[in-house]
Amino acid sequence: MQKLLLASHSPRRKELMERLRVPFEVMGSDIEEKIDHSQSPDEIVQSLAFQKASSIAKQYPECYTIGADTIVVYENQILGKPKDEQHAFQMLHSLSGKKHKVLTGVSIHYxxxxxxxxxxxxxxxxxxSKEEISSYIQSKEPFDKAGAYGIQGFGSxxxxxxxxDYFNVVGLPIASVYRQLKNLHFPF
Structure with missing residues (x-):
């Protein structure tokens, strides 16, 4: 059986990968992310996913390696992970009552x-309300999540x-990953 690697430390991505019902290993990528701000959000998120996957794939070219990155985009601004409580509050306040986009880029190497x-x-x-946002921030959930919320947790x-795709917002569009792996002849 071909080896499948997940180039991510995210427990949410690991959980979603388990839906494939095939063995895989977590080989988190610790690269320093390089962002080209002249690119569009979809190009940036795909570039970040590529950087993560390629850093692991270089070491294990005979394995299928998946890298992913998720961003939140509001009014053409990328909202990453909040730096502190005030930053989290600002993000959540700006999203209140409004629409935003969640983009997950995926790169699969074999x-x-x-x-x-x-x-x-x-x-x-x-x-x-300000009270709802403050209470949510006190839960500490916003701090490792793009856009300062987790749809799978209290942020729901x-x-x-x-x-x-709901799972895209969680951090990995697993149905699309499955189809792309099939296209690359992964032996399910």
């Missing part, structure tokens, strides 16, 4: 081949509507 793609999901938040209470 031998000399690689495929890059991204999924985009539109998320609409309910209007949030803020979501009014979603258009697109």
């Amino acid at each position: 031998l000399e081949k690689h495929v890059n793609f991204y999924e985009e999901t539109e998320v609409t938040f309910w209007e949030l 209470l803020f979501v009014k509507e979603i258009k697109g």
Whole structure:
């Protein structure tokens, strides 16, 4: 059986990969992410996924290696992970009552081949009170998540509507990953 590697430390991505029902190993990439700000958000997120996957694939070219990166985009601005409580508050306050996009870029490498793609999901938040935002920040959930929220956790209470792949918002569009692996002849 061909070896499958996940170039990510994310417990959420690991959990989603388990849906493939095939053995895989977590080989988290610790690269210093390089962002070209002249690129569009979809190009940036695919580039980051490529950087992560290629750093591991170089060491294990005979394995299928998956890298991924997720960003939140609001008014053409990328909202990464918050630096502190005030930054998290600003992000969540800006998303309150509004639509934003969640993009996950994926890069899959095998031998000399690689495929890059991204999924985009539109998320609409309910209007949030300052108290709701502050309470959520106190849970500490926002701090390792793009856009300062986790849809799979307490952040789900803020979501009014979603258009697109839910798992993309969690951090990995697993159905698309499955199909791309099939296209690359991964032996399921």
